[in-house]
Amino acid sequence: MTRLFNTPAAFADEALEGFVAAHRRWVRRVPGGVVRATPTAPGQVAVVIGGGSGHYPAFSGLVGRGLAHGAAVGNVFASPSAQQVHQVAKAAHGGGGVLLTFGNYAGDVLHFGQAEERLNAEGIDCRTVVVTDDISSAPAEESAKRRGVAGDLAVFKTAAAAAEAGLPLDEVVRLARLANARTRSFGIAFSGCTLPGADAPLFTVPESRMAVGLGIHGEPGLSEAAVPTADEAAELLVSTLLGELPEGVETPRGLRAGVILNGLGAVKYEELFVVYRTVARLLDEAGVVAVDPEVGELVTSFDMAGVSLTLFWLTEELEPLWTAPADAPAYRKGALGPTADVSPESPENPESPEEQPEQTTVPQASEESRAAARTVLDALAAVVRTVDEHADELGRIDAVAGDGDHGIGMRRGSEAAYEAGRRALGLGAGAGTLLCHAADAWADRAGGTSGALWGVILRQVGTALGDADRPDAAAVATGVAAAADGVMRLGKAEVGDKTMVDVLVPLAGALGEAVAEGQPLAAAWDAAATAAEAAAKATAELLPRLGRARPHAEKSLGTPDAGAVSLALIARAVHGVLAAKND
Ligand SMILES: Nc1ncnc2c1ncn2[C@@H]1O[C@H](COP(=O)(O)OP(=O)(O)O)[C@@H](O)[C@H]1O
């Protein structure tokens, strides 16, 4: 249970504020997250990590010398936005290029990928390395689909130590990929976590049972077993990991491994040590030399009672990087020289991040387009209302096989989109520009998978409407069709994968058909919203083939997809606005 919070929506921002206030010797706040208190050495590769909040010390606690140069910090269990990643990377860049490294989650992949493109377009050499260490989330043949869990630390540490040693970006990337290929994790849990403001955990484990193969977002385990003793838990963790050695390795005997026994949030350090006692013995018996083991909380999931074991199979070039000194708020190792003096008053260490200057001008728009912009803003207000009304239900649906944050993310995104739209209207924006401003605000404030995709949807519709003409039904239908194409291009989901695409495609199809038959916009949209509602309902019968829900495919049968449901609700709410305009 998360007991101490003010409002759930502000939890991540307020936690970051307090974290920075407590750790000024190591970090300073920048828009989008934190960077080291001291600037990146000129020419050094900047290693920028990041992800959702709720995993402390990942990710902000791992920023400091010998570890990351910066961390982009998202909302609870939601990836930071591309804009946040871009801002943190710019602040961390020291002229040697940027490595973005993060766990393999759909939202992170989308947003960090967009930031990478932007940085490269601006002339900053930037690459990404995705961490995929969780062996329970996909079979070895599909290791690229695996989630990133506590093995994050092995990859981040390797990359950062390589950067600190002055290696060029290509080498830092190569070593980070090698570290990822040689890192495996496996976990068990006894209870799920409860998000701030929620009254129930994301999953429960029956009394005297444990979940096996857990993630770090309160996803239920993949199977269940009787609660083990500490020794039995250690045996399960070690034997499972020794069952999947790195490619080309036949026996663990004689190998050296970095070891991480990670508490997920509610397991006491003493309990971890009791487990580690047997982990150490079993590794020793298997002929594995444990190098600089870490026992503690390194990647958590709020108050989840669980533990994971990570083995990082070292090579001659990886071992010095794993053992190199580091000095971050939540991770210290070896001895580094003194830091530059960065006092709270120093201009290097501002109390609060500099915000992006607010836009004060918009492109010229016709009178008709400005009138349509008012309708668009009414539609955004209706979106805010419907999302707000259904936020808890969306969170509950998302918790069945996802991470329960869909309601939170949609709320943050829609509210930001409305506010940006209102400001744009005040500046005299046409319908197209208003939607483009709303798109950027939604993606930036919500983060996560749906934030990136809703940014695409609004931008595509805005581009189709433009600022010149009074938008007609054909332009709207063109925009929605382009939105469906754009979402599929970016998210790579197809119809049948159990995502919002299963609603967006029939919505666009029904709208296009009704408009082609000559129906006016409100009537055509009514038909499209009806198709969307039926399609959203039908997703209950689908098995997820992508993303976080995929490992829990069977559990999600009978429950519709959260993003599909929210899209159908929004389609219906927009119809209400269009119908009222017609009256
Ligand atoms: N690759 C994808 N393409 C299209 N939609 C997707 C994709 N992956 C996930 N989604 C949609 O995003 C929704 C989850 O959104 P949200 O919970 O806000 O993001 P996250 O899973 O990043 O926390 C899913 O229910 C699904 O509809």
Ligand SMILES: O=C(COP(=O)(O)O)[C@@H](O)CO
């Ligand atoms: O959940 C996280 C990001 O993934 P999404 O796909 O946005 O859910 C985050 O907590 C780990 O980075």
